[in-house]
Amino acid sequence: MSPRREPGAGRPGMYATPRFVVVVLAASVVAMLLPGPVWLDLLAVNLAALVSLAIDVGIAPRPGSLQATWDVPEVVALDRPAKGTLRLHNPTGRRLRVATHEAAAPSTGLYPARQSTVLDAHGWGVLEEDIIPSRRGRLTLGPLTVRTEGPLGLGGRQRSLPLVARLKCYPALPGRKQAELRLQRARTLQSGYRLSPIRGGGGEFDSLREYHPDDEFRRINWRATARSTKTISNTYREERNQQVLLLVDASRTMAGTVAGVPRFEHTLDAGIALAELAGRIGDHVGMAAFGADDPVPPQRPAGVADRADGPGRDGGSLPGPADADEPPPRRRGVGGRSRHRDRGDPRPHDE
Known part of the structure; x- marks a missing residue:
């Protein structure tokens, strides 16, 4: 993923190294042991130290002259390195000693955030880091603070470079994987792969057959019975291509954790597992969240799972649970402003 360069950069600054502190303390101790006024000796030591620090900082190269690039994955998985x-x-x-600090939220799991390396003249340096996110959603790395040390090692310059990388963290969704395994196990137990209609308690007419004592009385077809010498009953099969819409609560109460996992993640996992099962039997599954401006229309389960995991092809995604310091989300359900909708279009229409 190519990082973005945000407009503007942090103001340049200077810093003193631990070596400078050690040198000043050692020189102060020596000055106190010398004969003569102590305050005059300490003043001379401090002035000499400040002048040396200023010279070292002035010689240090500007951090803005360094070229920095990030090579990070665009998509990462939750709790996976x-x-x-x-x-x-x-x-x-000339040879440079460079220290870096990458600003990132704790949920990003960036380690190590502080690193240092030595760059040869006109050379490249590579710093590797681990990213183990602990929260689903969009993650941001940056800006990047760079320090360049002077030749004396007493101080240097620092500046925040406008280098920002954005990642997308998808949930693990163990329920979806378990649903797929159970479906595969059920298929292996079948005697064959011949497609046949599923007869059951649905409302879609399938065929006529002779009445059995265990049939329901309301299933008797009296017209067919009148044309035959035997009692005829109707058989029905389960409906297919149904539109199933899952409603997900994304309020503040869903931000609480159960067994270390937010309630919203448990709800999303169960919804994706249900979408997987419903889609395998031919239904179209959609999903909408309270507070979401981008509901997922009913479609095949693969599309629903991709949109719930993170941004899909059109860039939309379901939101995470609201944070405590955010304003209450708008409760926008299936109907939106108007409950009138065209047949086959699950999205609400504005009045």
Whole structure:
């Protein structure tokens, strides 16, 4: 994934290294042991240290001159490690010691966030990092803070580069995998793969047959019975191509955790498993969340699962549970503003 460069950058600054502190303390101890006024010796030591620090910072190269690129995956899985790479290029003709700090939310699971390396003249440096996200949704890495150290090692310059990478974290959805395994196991127990209509308690007419004592009385076809010498009953089969719409609550109460997992993730996992089962029998499954502006219309289960995992082909996705510091979400259900809809179009129409 190519990172984005946000407009603007942080103001440049300077910093002092631990070596500078050690040098100042050691020089101060020596100055206190010398004969003469102590305050005058300490003043001379401090002035010399500040001048050395200013010279070292002035010689240090500007962090903005470095070229930094991120190589991170566009999509990562929840609680699964992923690798990221930070590449730095030294355009100067001298060897540099560079330290980096990547700003990221704790839920991103970025480790290590602070790294350091030595770049040869006109050379490249590669820093590897692990990304183990603990929350589903869109993740952001950056901006990147870079420090360049002076030749004396007393101080250097630092600046935040406008380098930002955006990731998408998809949930694991164990319920969907379990549903697929159970369906495959049920298929292996079948004696053959010949397609046959499923007769049952549905409402779609299938055929006529002779009446059996265990048939329901209301299933008797009196017209066919009048034309025959035997009692005839109707047989029905289960309806197919039904439109199933799953409603998901994305309010603040769904942000609570059960066994370390948010309630919203449990609900989404159960909904995707149900969509998988309903889709395998020929139904079209859709999904809508309270507070979502992008409901998923009824379709085959693969499309529903992709949209629920994260952004689909058209960029839409179901939202995560609302945070506590966010305003209450708009409760937008199936009907929206108007309950009138065309046949076959599950999306609401504005009045």
